[in-house]
Amino acid sequence: MDKEVVRLRILASGCVAAGFAAAGPVDEDVATRLDEWVARGENAGMEYMRRHALLKRDPGNVLPGVRTVISVAFSFNPPRRRDPYLPVIAAYAYGDDYHDVIRARLAPVVESLKNEAGGEWRICIDSAPLAERYWAVKGGIGHIGRNGMVIVDGYGSLVFLAEILSTLPFAPDAPSEKRCMECGACLKACPNHALSPEGTVDCRRCLSYLTIEHKGEWSDAMTEAMHAEAGRHTLFGCDQCLTVCPHNRSIPDTTVNEFHLRPSYSSLTKERSVMFSGEEFSSIFKGSAIKRAKLSGFLRNARNLS
Numbered sequence: 001m002d003k004e005v006v007r008l009r010i011l012a013s014g015c016v017a018a019g020f021a022a023a024g025p026v027d028e029d030v031a032t033r034l035d036e037w038v039a040r041g042e043n044a045g046m047e048y049m050r051r052h053a054l055l056k057r058d059p060g061n062v063l064p065g066v067r068t069v070i071s072v073a074f075s076f077n078p079p080r081r082r083d084p085y086l087p088v089i090a091a092y093a094y095g096d097d098y099h100d101v102i103r104a105r106l107a108p109v110v111e112s113l114k115n116e117a118g119g120e121w122r123i124c125i126d127s128a129p130l131a132e133r134y135w136a137v138k139g140g141i142g143h144i145g146r147n148g149m150v151i152v153d154g155y156g157s158l159v160f161l162a163e164i165l166s167t168l169p170f171a172p173d174a175p176s177e178k179r180c181m182e183c184g185a186c187l188k189a190c191p192n193h194a195l196s197p198e199g200t201v202d203c204r205r206c207l208s209y210l211t212i213e214h215k216g217e218w219s220d221a222m223t224e225a226m227h228a229e230a231g232r233h234t235l236f237g238c239d240q241c242l243t244v245c246p247h248n249r250s251i252p253d254t255t256v257n258e259f260h261l262r263p264s265y266s267s268l269t270k271e272r273s274v275m276f277s278g279e280e281f282s283s284i285f286k287g288s289a290i291k292r293a294k295l296s297g298f299l300r301n302a303r304n305l306s
């Protein structure tokens with residue numbers, strides 16, 4: 001099957017970029033950087049990152065016999081945002097859970113490609129152990145900024161990444177050679193100095209990690225970070241290193257309606273959030289990425305708000 005036909009079919013799912021790379025072990029320096037990041041403890045409580053580090057070295061660990069990694073990017077740039085005076089909810093979580101949305105959009109495409117072209121195919125969205133930013137750069141859909149995010153030409157870094165693995169060989173696209181503007185605004189804007197100039201994130205200091213991924217109570221150091229001004233204004237996630245990036249200015253709004261701000265979130269206050277029962281939490285965040293924090297984590301965040 002012609003590669004450009006495959007690309008067009010994938011783009012018709014609503015993603016803004018799709019790029020092809022020949023599968024194989026990742027470059028040694030990429031694997032080493034990941035190992036060093038874990039060894040420094042910057043993965044914080046995300047133990048699966050340690051377990052995945054070895055598996056991430058080769059997409060063959062995810063799909064045996066894989067020949068091609070197709071990276072795709074879906075924009076989530078919302079046409080409307082929450083009032084800045086309200087506690088922060090990261091824009092990626094405004095709408096429906098991206099795992100569900102992207103899988104629902106890509107599954108019929110991949111199914112039809114499989115039926116027509118044969119081979120094995122697999123859709124990966126976040127949970128599979130893949131070095132997804134590496135594959136996005138190698139497939140030419142974007143380059144990595146100093147905030148650690150992949151920047152897609154014309155769409156910035158307000159994008160979700162996903163991968164389609166195939167055992168069929170497709171000619172690879174040219175990898176991206178670009179660099180971000182290196183203005184340093186993301187490093188300056190990060191309220192807890194979680195970003196390194198090399199583009200790594202120390203999750204122990206990152207408000208996104210602390211309010212989304214961290215399970216249980218915060219340690220003393222984490223509490224100190226969350227008690228600072230920015231932490232007191234963060235309900236779920238932090239967009240500061242994205243908001244200040246010049247690559248994210250003048251980019252189009254997402255055309256994926258499922259990622260738009262849910263009406264019920266547009267006026268969600270601290271006062272309302274701290275009162276949630278388990279039933280209310282499940283009901284208002286049904287099908288949302290915010291459920292990831294679970295009620296206990298969400299209430300922990302809400303009680304910390306000023």
Ligand code: SF4
Binds near residue numbers: 192208
């Ligand atoms: S999400 Fe917020 S806390 Fe985390 S690195 Fe970016 S600016 Fe810093």
Ligand code: SF4
Binds near residue numbers: 145148187
């Ligand atoms: S804010 Fe500046 S340094 Fe940071 S990723 Fe964007 S362009 Fe690069």
